[in-house]
Structures are given as C-alpha cells and as structure tokens.
Amino acid sequence: MIGSRDQLCIHSEVIKEQNNMNKIHMCQKFVAARSCVFYNRVEEMKNNPSFNETGIMDIEDLVRKGTANKCCPYYMAKELKNDADIVFMPYNYLLDPLARKANNIELDVTIATTIFIFSLNCVFFFRMLSLFLTKHTMWRKFAKRLDPYNFEALTLLSA
Numbered sequence: 001m002i003g004s005r006d007q008l009c010i011h012s013e014v015i016k017e018q019n020n021m022n023k024i025h026m027c028q029k030f031v032a033a034r035s036c037v038f039y040n041r042v043e044e045m046k047n048n049p050s051f052n053e054t055g056i057m058d059i060e061d062l063v064r065k066g067t068a069n070k071c072c073p074y075y076m077a078k079e080l081k082n083d084a085d086i087v088f089m090p091y092n093y094l095l096d097p098l099a100r101k102a103n104n105i106e107l108d109v110t111i112a113t114t115i116f117i118f119s120l121n122c123v124f125f126f127r128m129l130s131l132f133l134t135k136h137t138m139w140r141k142f143a144k145r146l147d148p149y150n151f152e153a154l155t156l157l158s159a
C-alpha cells in the first residue's frame, strides 16, 4: 500500500501543518538534512519481520507499525513496494504522471484501464453511500465514529 505523506507521516511537527504542500516541503527538508529520526530508521528497519512478514498492510497498519518501531511509514511503504506482488494506491496516482514518477510506477495500459474502471465503480459506490449517509444522520454519526478518515473522503466525494 502506498499513500501520501498526509496519510502516513508520523513526524509531530509535520502532522500539525494543515497545508499539504507545506507538509511535503517540510518533509523534503528534513529528509535532505537527515534530521527526521523516523526517516533515518527506514533503511535499518526495511528487512525487519514486523514490516516484511506481516502480509497485506493498509494505511492504518503502516502508521501503527511505523509509530511502534519509530520508523517512517511513508518511506517504508515505498521500500516495501519494491518486493510486493500487488501494490494498492489511491487511483489518482495512476492518472497523475508526476505521482507515478515520484512513486516509480510504470503503467501497463491494459491493467491500468481495468483498475481505473474498477476505481470509478468504487467512486460511484461511495458517492451513493455518501448520499445515503447524508440523509441518515444516525448512520453519519456511526460512520464517522467507525473511521473518521473514510468519513472525510465520503463527504468530499458527495460535494
């Protein structure tokens, strides 16, 4: 699973920043100066069983393991991708050439088209789900408590 710094960063100063571009710049600055202690442990931890012998990990798993091992989940995800058979990512990564380049993703057009159509179906599903949730306050409260990040995504999709 690869994701953005916004989803995966565990650096206390960076996660406080609201602006996503500022987050990216702060991270790049820390990485260039090797002053992020979490980044500095990625190389050492990338072969650790807690990361590479645990099967499929989602965003929450990466953040939890990164926090527990004091190791950057964002850069660890990039490392784990190199040996993965299947990599999950936000569908906009497939569409954006800069994101593809940044994540070293080479596009097979047939596979990408299939995945993209699947993603669109997912977006349609979440849009419908979100409309349903919008109309049902009780379900909204339940969904928000269940997973605040996904709830935000659903709210954005319905906008």
Ligand code: SF4
Pocket (backbone or CB within 6 Å): 005, 008, 009, 010, 011, 014, 026, 027, 028, 030, 031, 036, 037, 038, 039, 072, 073, 074, 075
């Ligand atoms: S290297 Fe990782 S933990 Fe450090 S600032 Fe960047 S994303 Fe955050």
